[in-house]
Amino acid sequence: ARSLTRDSIPRLQDHAPGQRQVLFAACELGVFDLLAEAPEPLGAAAVAARLGTSSHGTELLLDTCVSLKLLQVETKTGKALYQNTELSSTYLVRASPKCQGNMLRYLARTTYLCWGHLTQAVRDGRNQYLEAFGVPSDQLFSAIYRSEDERLQFMRGLQDVWSVSGRPVLGAFDLSPFPLICDVGGCSGALAKECTSLYPACRVAVFDTPEVVQTAEKHFSFPEAARISFCAGGLRRCSMHGVWPKSFLGSAKPEEVSRGHPGLRTPDLSICGH
Template sequence: MPLSENNISQRLSTSLRGMQILLNVCESMRLLMSEKKEGTVYYQMSQMARRYLTSSSKESLLPWIKFYSETVYPCAQHSVHAVREGKQQIGKQFGDKNMNYFDVMYSSREQAVLYLDVMSSAWNICGEDVVTAFDLSSFKNVYDLGGNTGALAKKFISAYPQSSVTVYDLPQMIHTARTYDKLIKDSQISFQEGDLFKDPIPTADMYIMARVIHVLSEDKCIELLRKVYTACKPGGAVVVVECFLKDATDEVITANTQHFLMALATEGKERTPKEMSLLLENAGFQDVQIKETGKIYDPMIGRKVLK
């Protein structure tokens, strides 16, 4: 129901002047719509805001916003040190400079649950576009490496019902997700505990690596991709999903902001399609291709050619 600025300020116990300023800003960002009736301006949420900023929406970005505001953006106060040192600063923000990104993600139950929610929420918006950009129907036995709750795996089997997906992730992630009933329940999705660097990677037709590479250093990327290539069946493939750095004007700010945030919080970075292609080729993959989805994440495929 549309409300006047007086109604809104009274309900939220704010000053009228402050609320007027906030409402104007929100309207300029297309989060609100206004309508003037009998000299009074009434406001209501825009369709975009209802879609992305309400907890009841399947495409809600509230976990994403909470995660970045509480975990990632506070690291920005260490930007000077990040630039000077060329190292991640998330440990300093959380009280121990020796902590890395994943140490922080699992530093408490609340943090771990928030991390699971934010990793899943993006696939409600981008998942279908990512898994259908290429025809992946020939790959029946699929492993989603670092697949968290199985949200992207669910999108995959919805598009390719003849396939099955095993989500392979850290024991603490799967345990936390199971404890808080976050794991996707589907007969075609299973979960396997393991460390990508310490444990063997099972053989499969195809591997999905979504938002995995960008948190890793160059050396770790090469090590992991070579390990995946060795495990991959001949004729198989790997699909890497990332926020790629591009030249397109409307995507420069998003990708480069994400690029800087990765430098603040992780050992990794966002990469150009060329940089990612070289990583895949150095690992042994061939016929590397990228498809643009028009959204924040794009898939790149590399194939292990039959000999």
């Protein structure tokens, strides 16, 4: 074991959950929003006072954010003053169009708890929504969408993801030959928006469950509304074993999607948003 030194140990300790929780906590407490709005860098005491958090805890949090390159610090007359980095300004400030705050909140509140049950998940061969949240999870998306609040939180999270990844994904292949595209399991319509923006000639039909469509229409705005339509479907959605869109695509043909919705002709292309 000559090549293996104590330096290998940190590899085991990489990816500490604590580091990610620091990012989550700073987002949730509004650290990045406060620093974005402040006209100048702030000290830890000022941040704590405005957020109503513990002064010692805030100082530790800010310094850890610095070490994670989420904040930068400068010292003026002996006082540490914090401000956002380019990374946090772009992805962690609520006012930024690329803010990932909703997705991070989802990861912190839901995904983090599920990961805590991984050992049992490997034993059982099934997800642990029952153990983590008390909801049966034979139908994964029923568990994820277990309440209006949870549904909205998840949809906002996906909105964040597509705000950054939608354009590169949709631009990977030239989709301009397809004038009518169906996004199966299209959720909040975030990918549809990116699609109409990238391909000015196309129309997109977003197909999802009635509850999701209702939430999308209620909470999300669609400046391109004329080119994006929602289809609330129930197509075999109750037999959602495994990941929904996969089995959905496996069991549904584009013709079936349009058959249940006479107003919609067979799409030229069906994509799966997840």
